[in-house]
Amino acid sequence: MTKRILSSRARREHPKTGRPRGPYHHGNLREALLQAALRLVETVGPGGLTLRATARLAGVSQAAPYRHFASREALLAAVAEEGFRALTAMQRDSARHKGDPIDRFQALGLAYIGFASSHPSHFRVMFAPEVADKFAYPALAEAAAEAFGLLVDAIAECQRAGKVKEGDPKELALAAWSVVHGLSALVVDRQLSELYPVKVEEMARSVTQRLFDGLVLDP
Amino acid sequence: MTKRILSSRARREHPKTGRPRGPYHHGNLREALLQAALRLVETVGPGGLTLRATARLAGVSQAAPYRHFASREALLAAVAEEGFRALTAMQRDSARHKGDPIDRFQALGLAYIGFASSHPSHFRVMFAPEVADKFAYPALAEAAAEAFGLLVDAIAECQRAGKVKEGDPKELALAAWSVVHGLSALVVDRQLSELYPVKVEEMARSVTQRLFDGLVLDP
DNA sequence: ATCAAATGTTAACGTTGTCAACATTTGCCC
DNA sequence: GGGCAAATGTTGACAACGTTAACATTTGAT
Numbered sequence: 071m072t073k074r075i076l077s078s079r080a081r082r083e084h085p086k087t088g089r090p091r092g093p094y095h096h097g098n099l100r101e102a103l104l105q106a107a108l109r110l111v112e113t114v115g116p117g118g119l120t121l122r123a124t125a126r127l128a129g130v131s132q133a134a135p136y137r138h139f140a141s142r143e144a145l146l147a148a149v150a151e152e153g154f155r156a157l158t159a160m161q162r163d164s165a166r167h168k169g170d171p172i173d174r175f176q177a178l179g180l181a182y183i184g185f186a187s188s189h190p191s192h193f194r195v196m197f198a199p200e201v202a203d204k205f206a207y208p209a210l211a212e213a214a215a216e217a218f219g220l221l222v223d224a225i226a227e228c229q230r231a232g233k234v235k236e237g238d239p240k241e242l243a244l245a246a247w248s249v250v251h252g253l254s255a256l257v258v259d260r261q262l263s264e265l266y267p268v269k270v271e272e273m274a275r276s277v278t279q280r281l282f283d284g285l286v287l288d289p
Numbered sequence: 290m291t292k293r294i295l296s297s298r299a300r301r302e303h304p305k306t307g308r309p310r311g312p313y314h315h316g317n318l319r320e321a322l323l324q325a326a327l328r329l330v331e332t333v334g335p336g337g338l339t340l341r342a343t344a345r346l347a348g349v350s351q352a353a354p355y356r357h358f359a360s361r362e363a364l365l366a367a368v369a370e371e372g373f374r375a376l377t378a379m380q381r382d383s384a385r386h387k388g389d390p391i392d393r394f395q396a397l398g399l400a401y402i403g404f405a406s407s408h409p410s411h412f413r414v415m416f417a418p419e420v421a422d423k424f425a426y427p428a429l430a431e432a433a434a435e436a437f438g439l440l441v442d443a444i445a446e447c448q449r450a451g452k453v454k455e456g457d458p459k460e461l462a463l464a465a466w467s468v469v470h471g472l473s474a475l476v477v478d479r480q481l482s483e484l485y486p487v488k489v490e491e492m493a494r495s496v497t498q499r500l501f502d503g504l505v506l507d508p
Numbered sequence: 509a510t511c512a513a514a515t516g517t518t519a520a521c522g523t524t525g526t527c528a529a530c531a532t533t534t535g536c537c538c
Numbered sequence: 539g540g541g542c543a544a545a546t547g548t549t550g551a552c553a554a555c556g557t558t559a560a561c562a563t564t565t566g567a568t
Contacts, residue, residue: 252471284503
């Protein structure tokens with residue numbers, strides 16, 4: 071049996087609240103709230119991602135989310151975690167079919183920028199100050215670390231293949247992360263509107279190329 | 290005569306609001322509000338930077354700010370603008386005494402990261418999503434453009450001195466901006482907490498060096 | 509079957525952004 | 539100087555929000 075998600079609880083509407091009067095228990099409210107939040111963040115942006123709006127979209131009362139998320143911050147953390155997982159998946163996917171380690175590495179960076187520019191609001195939540203301490207949410211911290219780990223591994227792979235300079239792969243990966251994250255943040259925060267939007271891919275290639283010029287070993 | 294700033298309006302307190310009952314007109318409320326907002330953003334962070342708190346700190350009523358700022362967003366834009374001006378000043382200052390164009394260029398980048406890590410909350414407001422369209426605030430757009438212009442000019446100078454590859458200086462500057470902005474954002478958003486905080490300067494040098502490796506012409 | 513735990517609801521509280529209505533002050537024009 | 543409009547302040551209201559307390563319903567273990 072498929073799980074019901076969002077506000078599709080059965081039965082008829084409550085005359086006062088207008089909320090569909092479903093079975094008292096939702097069945098999988100946590101997941102439904104997360105889906106509702108993800109939908110909200112894309113449609114109305116991070117500012118419109120409120121607990122009450124999420125509850126409305128999921129078809130439950132304003133206080134129901136507190137059984138599953140301790141606070142708005144906790145909901146944002148869950149949304150951010152989901153973002154890191156989606157980002158990681160997108161990066162893996164775009165690197166999968168590249169044979170050359172350098173190509174794989176570049177694909178990761180381009181996918182990062184691609185994710186940011188195609189899901190700007192979601193990307194912002196992933197780095198929003200509202201989640202003051204990421205490490206208070208271990209699942210979030212782990213999802214974020216996995217994304218960074220992808221870069222570190224790719225660098226190490228390039229080094230093993232003799233295609234990138236020696237050095238601590240973490241340090242090199244930090245430089246790489248900084249470039250792609252920086253361009254992503256500038257794009258998402260509309261600091262580059264003069265050039266926006268078609269040239270994002272072009273800028274991404276240019277910017278990552280500048281970095282490679284510094285990392286790659288020429289024969 | 291010196292201008293009164295913040296809540297130092299004369300006379301005695303109002304028995305109900307507790308607010309000092311000063312002369313009805315403040316004299317320079319816009320500036321006082323801006324100073325109050327700058328103080329707030331450093332003490333309580335971007336989330337605590339509310340219109341009402343700003344008004345309280347400036348010693349005026351909750352609605353008074355609306356005579357000078359159309360909305361909270363407008364106040365945030367003014368704070369952001371002030372941030373870009375401070376950043377530009379810091380960058381200029383740290384590059385002033387460098388003779389070599391490359392050194393000047395690196396100083397700009399290090400100053401950028403230095404500003405971000407020493408004023409994280411202010412830095413966040415400068416790139417916050419609440420100010421949806423920077424170009425709705427021409428003074429803000431201009432202040433931001435000036436900071437970017439600093440980088441572009443420094444690159445062009447390096448090129449004239451034959452120290453950096455040929456190419457559109459804007460494009461090269463974008464790569465540079467991306468690196469320093471990316472590292473700044475990662476530091477400010479506490480993505481690098483394992484390494485934090487003493488190593489920021491070290492990371493900054495490392496990361497900018499990686500970029501230079503790609504830009505600088507070796508003899 | 510019973511009863512505690514899990515999970516939902518309603519109703520409040522304080523805070524916020526914003527606006528309308530009103531008050532005071534300032535500065536200009538005669 | 540006197541009067542009057544504009545500038546700039548105040549008060550009081552409203553809706554939306556996060557959060558909590560008190561209560562209701564359902565579920566699952568014994």
